[in-house]
Amino acid sequence: MNQPAENQPQVSLAQSSPTVGIFRERDGALEWSGRQETVRVEPWGPDGVRVRARLGGPLLDGLPGALLAEAPPAPSTVKIEGGRGRLTVGALTVEVDAEGLIRFLDTSDERELLAEERAHFWWPGSRLYTAVGNGHHRLEQRFAAYDDEKLYGLGQHQHGRFDQKGLVVDLVQRNAEVGIPVLTSSRGYTLLWNNPAIGRVELAHNGTRWVADSARQIDYWITAGAPAEAQRRYSAVTGRTPMLPEWAAGFWQCKLRYRTQDELLAVAREYKRRGLPLDVIVCDFFHWTHLGDWKFDLSEWPDPAAMVRELDELGVKLVVSVWPSVSPLSENHQLMEQRGYFIGTQYGPMAHADWPDKEVASTVQVAFYDATNPEAREFVWSRIRDNYLVPYGITAFWLDACEPELKPGFSENLRYWAGPGLEVGNMYPAENARTFYEGLRASGSGDDEIITLNRSAWAGSQRYGAALWSGDIGTDFPTLRRQIAAGLNTSLSGIPWWNTDIGGFHGGDPDDPEYREVMVRWFQFGALSPLMRLHGFRDPGTPLGPEMTGGPNEVWSYGEEAGAVLEKYLRLRERLKPYVLQVMREAHEEGLPVMRPLFLEFPDDPAAWSVDDSYLFGRDLLVAPVLTVGATDRSAHLPAGARWTDAWTGETYEGGAAVTVDAPLDRIPLFLRDGARLPIRE
Numbered sequence: 011m012n013q014p015a016e017n018q019p020q021v022s023l024a025q026s027s028p029t030v031g032i033f034r035e036r037d038g039a040l041e042w043s044g045r046q047e048t049v050r051v052e053p054w055g056p057d058g059v060r061v062r063a064r065l066g067g068p069l070l071d072g073l074p075g076a077l078l079a080e081a082p083p084a085p086s087t088v089k090i091e092g093g094r095g096r097l098t099v100g101a102l103t104v105e106v107d108a109e110g111l112i113r114f115l116d117t118s119d120e121r122e123l124l125a126e127e128r129a130h131f132w133w134p135g136s137r138l139y140t141a142v143g144n145g146h147h148r149l150e151q152r153f154a155a156y157d158d159e160k161l162y163g164l165g166q167h168q169h170g171r172f173d174q175k176g177l178v179v180d181l182v183q184r185n186a187e188v189g190i191p192v193l194t195s196s197r198g199y200t201l202l203w204n205n206p207a208i209g210r211v212e213l214a215h216n217g218t219r220w221v222a223d224s225a226r227q228i229d230y231w232i233t234a235g236a237p238a239e240a241q242r243r244y245s246a247v248t249g250r251t252p253m254l255p256e257w258a259a260g261f262w263q264c265k266l267r268y269r270t271q272d273e274l275l276a277v278a279r280e281y282k283r284r285g286l287p288l289d290v291i292v293c294d295f296f297h298w299t300h301l302g303d304w305k306f307d308l309s310e311w312p313d314p315a316a317m318v319r320e321l322d323e324l325g326v327k328l329v330v331s332v333w334p335s336v337s338p339l340s341e342n343h344q345l346m347e348q349r350g351y352f353i354g355t356q357y358g359p360m361a362h363a364d365w366p367d368k369e370v371a372s373t374v375q376v377a378f379y380d381a382t383n384p385e386a387r388e389f390v391w392s393r394i395r396d397n398y399l400v401p402y403g404i405t406a407f408w409l410d411a412c413e414p415e416l417k418p419g420f421s422e423n424l425r426y427w428a429g430p431g432l433e434v435g436n437m438y439p440a441e442n443a444r445t446f447y448e449g450l451r452a453s454g455s456g457d458d459e460i461i462t463l464n465r466s467a468w469a470g471s472q473r474y475g476a477a478l479w480s481g482d483i484g485t486d487f488p489t490l491r492r493q494i495a496a497g498l499n500t501s502l503s504g505i506p507w508w509n510t511d512i513g514g515f516h517g518g519d520p521d522d523p524e525y526r527e528v529m530v531r532w533f534q535f536g537a538l539s540p541l542m543r544l545h546g547f548r549d550p551g552t553p554l555g556p557e558m559t560g561g562p563n564e565v566w567s568y569g570e571e572a573g574a575v576l577e578k579y580l581r582l583r584e585r586l587k588p589y590v591l592q593v594m595r596e597a598h599e600e601g602l603p604v605m606r607p608l609f610l611e612f613p614d615d616p617a618a619w620s621v622d623d624s625y626l627f628g629r630d631l632l633v634a635p636v637l638t639v640g641a642t643d644r645s646a647h648l649p650a651g652a653r654w655t656d657a658w659t660g661e662t663y664e665g666g667a668a669v670t671v672d673a674p675l676d677r678i679p680l681f682l683r684d685g686a687r688l689p690i691r692e
Contacts, residue, residue, distance in 0.1 A: 030044065030093065030108040030109065031043055031044025031045070031108065031109065031110050032044065033090045033095045033106070034090075035088045035090060036050075037052075038052065038053060038086055038088065039051060039052035039053070039088070039097070040052075040088050040090075040095045040096075040097040040104070040106060042095060042106050042110045044109070044110055045110075045134060045135075046065060046066055047063060047064070047065050047066075047110065047135075047137070047139075048063065048064055048067075048068060048069055049061070049062070049063040049106070049110055049112075049137075050062050050063075050069055051095075051097050051104050051106065051112070052097075053081070053084050053086040053097070053099040054077070054081040054084075054231055054247060055081045055082045055084055055233070055243055055246055055247045056082060056084040056099070056100050056243060056246075057084070057099060057100035057101040057102050057233050057234050057235055057239075057243055058081075058084070058099065058100075058102065058231060058232065058233035058234075058243050058247065059097065059099060059102060059104055059231070059232060059233075060077065060081070060204070060229070060230070060231045061104075061112065061228070061229070061230050061231070061232070062227055062228060062229045063137050063227060063228040064226065064227035064228070065139040065147065066145075069227060070226055070227055073226060073227065073229070074206050074382075074428050074429065074433075074434050074437055075204040075205065075206065075229060076202065076204055076206075076248050076437075076440075076468065076469035076470040077202075077204055077231060077247050077248060077470075078247055078248065078249055078470075081247055082246050082247070084099050084100060085099070085100075086098060086099040093107070093108040094106065094107055094108065098117055100117065100234075101116065101117050101118065101234040101235050102114060102115070102116075102117060102123075102199075102232070102233060102234035103115040103116070103117045103120070109134060109135065110135055111125075111126050111127075111128070111135060111136060112125070112126045112136075113125040113126070114199060114232055114234070116198060116234055117234070121198075123195075123197050123198055123199040123234055124153055124154070124195070124197065124199055124201070124232070125153065125154045126151075126152060126153055126154075127152050127153055127154040127217055128152070129150070129152055136151065136152040136153070137149070137150065137151055137152075137228055138150035138152075142223075142224050145226060146224045146225060146226055146430070146432075146433065147224070147225065147226070148221070148222070148223055148224060149205075149207075149209075149220075149221065149222040149225050149227075149228055150219055150220070150221050151203075151219070151220040151221075151228050151230065152217055152218070152219050153217065153218040153219075154217065154218070155213075155214060155215055155216055155217045155218055156197060157215070158196070159175060159195055159196055159197050160173045160175055160195070160196040160619055160620075161173065161174050161175045161193050161194070161195055161196075161213055162174065162193070162194045162195075162498070162499055162502050162607070163190070163192050163193045163194050163200075163499055163502040163503045164179050164189070164190060164191065164192070164193060164211065164499060164503065165187075165188040165189050165190030165191075165467070165499065165500060165503050165505075166186075166187070166188040166190075166467075166478065166480055166481075166496045166497075166499060166500045166503075166508075167179065167187055167188070167496060167499070168186050168187065168480075168483065168489075168492055168496065169492075170488075170491065170492035170495055171495060171622075172494075172495040172498055172499065172607070172622035173619075173620070173622070174193075174213055174499070175213050175215075176213060176214070176215065177213050178210060178211075178212045178213070178214075179210060179211050179213070180209075180210050181203075181207070181208060181209045181210055181211060181221075181222075181436060182208050182209075182419075182421070182435070182436065183413035183414075183435070183436055183438065183439060183466045183468070184413055184419070185411075185413060185415060185465065185466075185481045185482055186480060186481030186482060186483055187481075188439075188466050188467050188478065188481075188500070189436055189468070190467060190468060190469050190471075190500075190503040190504070190505070191203035191204075191205070191211065191220075191436075191469060192244065192469055192502075192503050192504065193211075194237055194240060194502050196609075196619055198234055198235065198236065199232055199233065199234050199235075199240070200232070200233050200235075200237075200240035200241075200243070200244055201230060201231070201232045202230060202231040202232075202244065202247075202248070202469060203220050203229075203230050204229040204230055204231055204469075205222050205225055205228075205229050205230075206433070206434050206435065206436040206437035206468065207222035207223060207224060207225040207432060207433050207434070207435070207436065208222075208223050208224075208421045208422075208431070208432050208435050208436065209221040209222040209223050222433075223422075223432045224422075224430065224432035224433050225432075225433050226433070231247060236613045237502070237607075237609060237610045237613060238602060238610050238611070238613075241502070241504070241601050241602055241603065241610070242600055242601045242602065244504055244601065245472070245504055245600075245601025246601060248469055248470045248472075248473065248504055249470055249472060249473025249474075250472065250473065250597070250598060250599070250600075250601050251472040251473065251475065251506050251507060251597050251598055252458075252460050252461075252475045252598060253458070253594065253595060253598040254461065254507065254591065254594040254597075254598070255458075255459035255460075255461055256587075256591060257289050257290065257327045257459075258289070258290065258327075258406075258461050258477075258541065259289075259541075259587050259590045259591050259594065260287060260288075260289030260290070260542070260583065260584065260587060261287050261288055261289050261290070261542050261543075261544075261580055261583055261584075262289065262290040262291075262292065262329070262541065262542060262543035262544065262545075263277065263278075263281065263288055263290065263291045263292070263543075263544055263564065264291070264292035264294065264543060264544060264545040264563075265294075265544075265545060265546060265547075265548065265559075265560060265562075265563035265564075266294055266515075266545070266546065266547040266548075266551075266558070266559065266560045267294035267295065267296065267558065267559055267560070268293065268294065268559075269296075269310060269557070269559055270310045270311065271310065271311045271312060271313065271314070271317050274291060274293060274317070275317060275320060275321075277291065277564060278291050278320075278321060278324055278326050279324070280564070280566075281326075281564075282324050284566070286565065286577060286580055287580050287581065287583070287584040288324075288325075288326055289325070289326065289327060290326065290327045290328075290329055290406075290543075291321065291326050291327075291328060291329070292328075292329045292330075292331070292408055292463075292543075292545070293311075293328060293329070293330045293331060294331050294408075295331045295333060295410060296368075296555075296556045296558070297310065297311060297330070297331065299368065300337045300339045300340045300341070300367055300368060300369075301333060301335055301336065301337040301339075301340060301365060301367050301376060302333075302335060302336030302337050302340035302342050302343060302346075302376070303340050303341055303342065303393075303397075304332060304342075304390070304393040304394055304397050304398070305393075305397035305398070306397075307368070314401070314402045314404075315401065315402050318402045318403060318404065327406055328404055328406070329406040329407065329408050329463065330398055330404055330406070330407055330408065331407075331408040331410055332394065332407045332408065332409055332410070332446075333410055333411050334378050334379050334381065334390075334409070334411065334412055334414055334442055335362070335363065335365060335376040335377065335378050335379075335411065335414070335415070336352070336376060336377050336378070336379060337365070337367045337374050337376050338374055338375065338376070339367055339368075339369065339370065339374065342393065343377070346377075346379060346386070346389065347360060347377070349385070349386075349389070350380075350383070350386075350427075351379050351380060351383060351385065351386035351389055351390075352377040352378065352379060352380060352386075353377070353378050353379070353380045353414070353424055353425070353426055353431075354380075354424070354425035354426070355423050355424060355425060356422070356423050356424070356425055357423055358423070359375070360377050361375035361376065361377055362375075362376065362377055362378050362414065362416045362417070362424075363375070363376055363378075363415060363416055363417040364376070364417060366554055366555040366556060367556070368556045378414040378416070380426055380427050381438055381441035381442040381444070381445055382426045382427045382428035382429075382434060382437065382438065382441050383426075383427035383428075384427075386427070387441070387444065387445040387448070387449075390445055391445050391446070391448070391449030394407070394446070394449065395449060395453060399450075399453060399455060403455075405450060405455050405459065405460075406461060406462070407446055407462050407463070408462070408463040409439075409442055409443060409446070409462050409463065409464045409465070409476075410465055411465060412438070412439045412442045412443075412464055412465055412466050413438070413439060413465065413466040414438055414439075414442075421435040426438075428441075436468050437468050438466075438468075439464060439465075439466035439467050439468055439471060439476075440467065440468040440469070440470050440471040440474065440476070442464075443462050443464055443467075443471055443474040443475065443476040444474045446460075446462050446474075446475075447460055447462075447473075447474035447475050447476075448474075460474075460475035461475050461477055461507070462474075462475060462476055462477065463477050463479060463543075464476045464477060464478050464479070465478075465479065465481055466478070466481075467505055469503070469504065470504075471505060472504050472505050472506065472507070476505070476507070477507035477508065477509065477540075477541055478500060478505050478507065478508050478509075479508070479509050479510060479511065479541075479543070480493055480496055480497070480508075480509075480510045480511070481515075482511075482515040482516060483510070483511065483514050483515050483516070484514050484515075484516055484517075485513060485514030485515070485516060485517050485518035485525065485528060485546065486514070486528060487528060487531070487637060487638055487639050489514055490514070490528065490531065490532050490535065490635075490637055491623070491637040491638075493510050493535070494535075494622060494623055494624070494625065494635065494637070495622050496510075497510070497539070497605050497625070498605060498606075498607045498622070498625055500605075501603035501604065501605045501606065501607070502603065502607065502610075504601070506540060506594070506597035506602075506603045506604045506605075507540055507541060507597075507604075508539070508540050508541070508604075508605060509536070509539050509540060509541035509542065509543050510532075510535075510536065510539065510543075511543070511544075511545040511546050512529075512532050512533050512535075512536035512542070512543060512544045512545065512546075513525075513528065513529045513532050513533070513544065513545075513546045513548075513563070514528075514532070514546060515545065515546050515547055516546075516547060517546075517547065517548070517549050517551070518546055518548050518549060519548070519549040519561070520548055520549075520561055520562055520563070520567045520568050520569075521569075524639070526568050526569060526571075526572040527572075527639065527640075527675070528639075529568055529572060529576075530568075530572050530575050530576065530675055530676075531635065531636045531637070531678075533575070533576050533579055534575075534579055534635060534636070534678035535633075535635040535678070536579075537579040537580070537582055537583045537586075537678075538627050538631070538633045538635075538678065538680075539605065540590075540594075540604040540605055542583050544563060544564075544565070545563070546560065546563050547560040548560040548561035548562065548563045548567075549561050565577060565580065574676075575675060575676045578676060579678075581692065582690065585689040585690075585692075586688065586689065586690075589628065589630075589631075589688055590604075592628070593627065593628035593629075596628070596629075604627065604628065605625050605626075605627060606625060606626040606627075606628070606629075607621070607625060607626075608621045608624070608625065608626060608632075608647070608649050609621075610626070611626055611629060611649070612649035612650065612651050612652070612665075614650070614651065615649045615650040615651060615665075615666065617647055617649075617650075617666075618647070618649045618650075621647050623635070623637060624646050624647070626683075629683065629686075630682060630683045630684075630686035630688065631657075631680060631681070631682060631683070631686070631688060632646070632648065632649075632654065632680065632681040632682075632683065633678065633679075633680060634646035634678070634679040634680070634681070635678055636673050636678060636679075641673060642672065642673060642674055642675075643670055643671060643672050643673050644670070644671060644673040644679045645668050645669065645670040646668060646669060646670075646671070646679055646681070647667070647668045648663055648664075648665045648666070648667065648668070648669060648681060649665050649666070650665045650666030651665055651666075652665045652683050652684050653665065653683075653684055653685070654681040654682065654683060655681060655682045655685070656671055656679075656680075656681060657680035657681060657682050657688070657690035657691070658677055658679075658680065658690065658691065659671075659672075663681075
């Protein structure tokens with residue numbers, strides 16, 4: 011437990027400089043105050059601390075953030091002497107100087123992990139507050155830069171970079187761009203910017219700067235340790251994912267879109283007729299009467315109960331698409347508007363995007379429900395419960411457009427229940443997943459099997475059973491290549507359940523030989539992803555609207571040669587399901603990712619920190635996807651510290667070097683660690 015405070019706070023008044031502040035020990039935390047600013051450094055779980063700073067008043071509790079309400083207990087000590095304050099919690103020591111500048115040290119050797127840095131020699135500190143009105147500030151938190159540092163995480167982005175040093179990354183939610191403000195450093199720390207405000211992080215060579223466009227106080231959490239241990243610590247303070255349901259570990263079939271009950275059932279029946287594994291099939295958007303009614307259109311889905319029963323008999327789980335947007339034609343719109351269940355606007359009407367709907371020739375102006383409002387969450391869940399769960403037993407949902415998908419995306423015009431749009435906007439996807447997590451738990455229908463498929467996420471989304479996919483992306487090899495870095499950085503951001511649309515989303519002609527090659531290589535990668543899901547808007551597509559659909563997108567849609575390879579990897583995934591579930595249990599119990607960068611398991615191999623085109627699936631399987639057109643071999647780095655076996659040929663290699671292996675069209679290079687035995691070959 012934290013060391014108890016004395017009867018009176020310990021106060022040290024240093025007199026050597028006119029800019030010296032006051033130190034206090036309070037309830038096991040270290041506080042510094044000066045220049046009308048208060049800074050509090052407090053233990054927050056083993057080897058971790060939380061830092062909060064505010065100008066012009068006492069620190070505020072209860073602001074929106076990703077940290078759990080209570081941190082795991084951890085022993086700590088506080089010392090105030092010589093004009094400095096020090097707090098030590100396990101592997102992390104925090105030093106605050108007389109002017110309020112903070113350094114984070116490795117307790118074992120006093121090595122500097124990270125240090126705050128002045129904005130300018132004339133500026134008194136590293137934290138800048140620019141008033142924007144009503145007690146809110148544009149906040150800047152500056153840290154030193156280190157030439158040898160590599161930085162990873164920050165959620166999912168399509169820039170293709172694994173090491174994000176040198177980048178400027180917006181902290182905002184957009185389709186295919188998911189801002190999760192947590193960084194893992196090669197210097198031995200992991201830092202969470204515990205603030206859902208819209209902003210950015212600048213990872214420049216002359217300094218690191220976190221920016222919140224409008225918020226009330228600085229709030230961040232940091233832990234010391236190797237990457238795997240840091241993931242354990244981070245997940246302990248933001249929440250761990252539930253155990254993945256067994257049915258979700260297999261193959262998910264999806265396309266844009268099955269328009270009717272008959273279409274969807276015909277696909278499920280054909281998989282079973284062919285003897286192919288199929289665990290999940292997805293009912294996509296426009297299955298509803300009106301957007302925001304959250305129920306089946308019975309003219310196209312006449313007997314959902316019979317459909318669910320037949321799918322159950324086939325061993326297939328139905329997942330249904332649910333959007334957070336509400337059409338003015340919806341039966342729920344008027345009531346939700348009157349009760350204040352929509353995201354508000356500072357200026358203009360309460361509408362956030364234009365979107366097609368049924369029974370209207372043009373688009374309509376839709377509103378998004380306010381997922382930060384507990385009453386709004388309860389109302390939306392009541393509609394889901396009464397229209398999907400109770401009558402049909404449907405417990406799995408695809409949460410599309412949950413950034414939310416605003417047009418235009420002016421966060422400063424939004425007013426949430428939790429606060430102004432600029433201050434809280436990034437938390438929306440996590441709160442939307444919370445609607446379904448809490449609803450399923452309250453219903454007693456999903457205590458042990460909660461999963462939602464989300465297009466966006468924020469820090470802590472994982473604790474609500476949120477799986478993330480990489481959004482509406484392209485369908486070529488360069489896009490496939492970028493997904494490796496996107497998935498690895500997502501994994502280091504605390505989201506273990508991740509996947510892509512196998513084959514990409516925007517287009518792709520199933521009859522085109524060039525695209526068939528892309529599909530084969532992507533399908534191989536998908537079979538060795540945390541979740542395996544085939545989706546896309548294949549050519550020839552139809553215009554956006556209630557009647558829209560794309561071309562065929564089943565494994566037999568790609569011709570005999572490609573189809574045979576796809577079937578091979580369907581069966582591989584089925585054989586690997588016990589291993590998949592084993593790794594998922596590590597995510598649930600320890601907070602370790604499923605898709606792991608090589609350095610997570612091998613931090614002492616310098617080369618492992620630069621590998622961005624292969625990864626470990628769990629502890630024992632190294633995956634090296636083929637990412638270029640026409641390739642028939644593949645070079646891969648095998649980390650030092652282990653012996654590796656080619657899973658296809660049985661040839662063994664000592665780690666610490668790159669090897670080149672054959673990679674014909676039907677083979678993705680796979681390597682087993684230290685004699686591990688997995689059923690790769692049939």
